Amino acid sequence: MDDLHKLPKLRDSLTNIYVEHARIDRHEKSVAVHDQEGVTALPVASLAVLMLGPGTAITQAAVAALADNNCLVVWCGEENVRFYACGTGGTRSAAALLHQARLATDETRRLEVVKRMYRMRFGEPVDEALTVEALRGMEGARVRDAYARLSQQTGVEWTGRRYDRGDWASATPVNRALSAANACLYGLCHAAVLAAGYSPALGFIHTGKQLSFVYDLADLYKIELTLPLAFGIAQADPPDLERQVRLRCRDAFREGKLLGRLVPDMQRALAVPDDAWDAEAVLDVDPALPTALWTPEHELAASNTGGTDGGGVTWSS
Numbered sequence: 638m639d640d641l642h643k644l645p646k647l648r649d650s651l652t653n654i655y656v657e658h659a660r661i662d663r664h665e666k667s668v669a670v671h672d673q674e675g676v677t678a679l680p681v682a683s684l685a686v687l688m689l690g691p692g693t694a695i696t697q698a699a700v701a702a703l704a705d706n707n708c709l710v711v712w713c714g715e716e717n718v719r720f721y722a723c724g725t726g727g728t729r730s731a732a733a734l735l736h737q738a739r740l741a742t743d744e745t746r747r748l749e750v751v752k753r754m755y756r757m758r759f760g761e762p763v764d765e766a767l768t769v770e771a772l773r774g775m776e777g778a779r780v781r782d783a784y785a786r787l788s789q790q791t792g793v794e795w796t797g798r799r800y801d802r803g804d805w806a807s808a809t810p811v812n813r814a815l816s817a818a819n820a821c822l823y824g825l826c827h828a829a830v831l832a833a834g835y836s837p838a839l840g841f842i843h844t845g846k847q848l849s850f851v852y853d854l855a856d857l858y859k860i861e862l863t864l865p866l867a868f869g870i871a872q873a874d875p876p877d878l879e880r881q882v883r884l885r886c887r888d889a890f891r892e893g894k895l896l897g898r899l900v901p902d903m904q905r906a907l908a909v910p911d912d913a914w915d916a917e918a919v920l921d922v923d924p925a926l927p928t929a930l931w932t933p934e935h936e937l938a939a940s941n942t943g944g945t946d947g948g949g950v951t952w953s954s
Contacts, residue, residue: 652825652890654679655883657690657715663698667706681706685896686828688713709828713820719802720820720848723827733834733909737850740907741839750841754906758857783860787868810878811871817879818863819855821886826854829899841906857902862889 659672661679670677679687681703688711689695695710703710712721740746748769755772756763759779763772788795793811800808800816808816830837830850840849842856866885875881890896904911 652887652896653686653688653821653883654684655688655690655713656693658692659694661689661693661695661699663696663702666702668699668702681708684708685832686711686824688824691715707832709824709831711824711827713824720823723831730834734836734839736909737835737839737907741841747841749908750906753908754842754853754857757902757906780860783864787864791868791872793868793871809871810874811868813878814867814871814882815863817882818867818886819859821883821890822855822858822863823848823851825890825895826899827851829896829903830854833900833903835903854899854903854906858893858895862886862893862895 656670659670661668661670663669664676664678667681668679670679681687684706686709687703690713700710709723711723713719714721740750751769751772752763752765752767755776758776767775784795784798787793794809795811796809798812798815800812805813827837827848835850837851838847838849840846840851840853843849843852846852863886866889867882870878870881870885873881903909
């Protein structure tokens with residue numbers, strides 16, 4: 638894929654695969670998992686996220702193949718409920734990141750993004766006069782209503798979102814299922830954020846952590862996808878609960894066409910025109926191409942109309 642900045646292939650990808658206690662190596666032009674059951678080839682050309690759990694070893698050649706195919710590699714804890722590290726994204730252009738940074742560092746524009754994200758989440762108009770605290774109160778009430786409704790529908794007792802990361806097994810089945818499901822969702826959202834060229838750290842509703850924007854994006858889908866899935870699995874309370882969550886998440890994300898929605902939803906939340914980054918696509922054609930030089934906006938005013946992305950990319954907002 639020469640033009641990594643063009644992202645239609647992300648929506649056609651498989652969602653995620655979790656591997657533990659195995660060795661991953663280059664296999665022909667792809668990669669394969671070597672474990673006690675033998676050798677299993679992975680479809681990395683159509684895979685969005687590869688999650689590496691405990692006891693997993695991976696070769697440099699395998700990582701290079703995954704990077705070439707724009708597959709995010711995530712190093713995670715047992716049953717993928719802790720996040721330790723990840724690979725790089727799928728574009729070499731910084732245009733999207735620069736746009737995101739301008740929005741995140743301007744209080745007025747950041748508030749506009751927050752209100753757009755709440756409108757997307759609520760599925761209805763949001764009064765422009767509402768404060769962020771008022772919007773958070775509305776969102777909290779809806780989430781509590783969702784928990785109560787799902788508890789009533791499934792018969793699963795709900796006493797609140799409580800779990801001890803140091804004592805995973807002590808949490809209720811529904812809390813364990815929610816954590817595992819959200820971890821899968823975060824991994825997929827993280828892959829989309831990096832593939833689109835944004836920073837996972839520059840959040841708008843969440844702030845201060847390296848995954849703040851991932852949490853912002855994931856919140857758009859939790860009530861629709863991970864909450865009902867977690868309550869449904871907790872109702873059955875299978876002995877391999879976390880594994881069942883991963884498998885069901887993979888199916889739910891595919892059936893809900895989540896990969897096809899993530900990048901457009903990000904662009905919508907950040908008010909990005911469909912063709913905003915077309916001029917930057919050349920940066921992905923040649924990875925060794927030197928970058929453009931910065932010029933102050935007022936010096937470009939005579940020849941450009943609309944905004945500038947610092948590297949010569951302009952578009953009207």
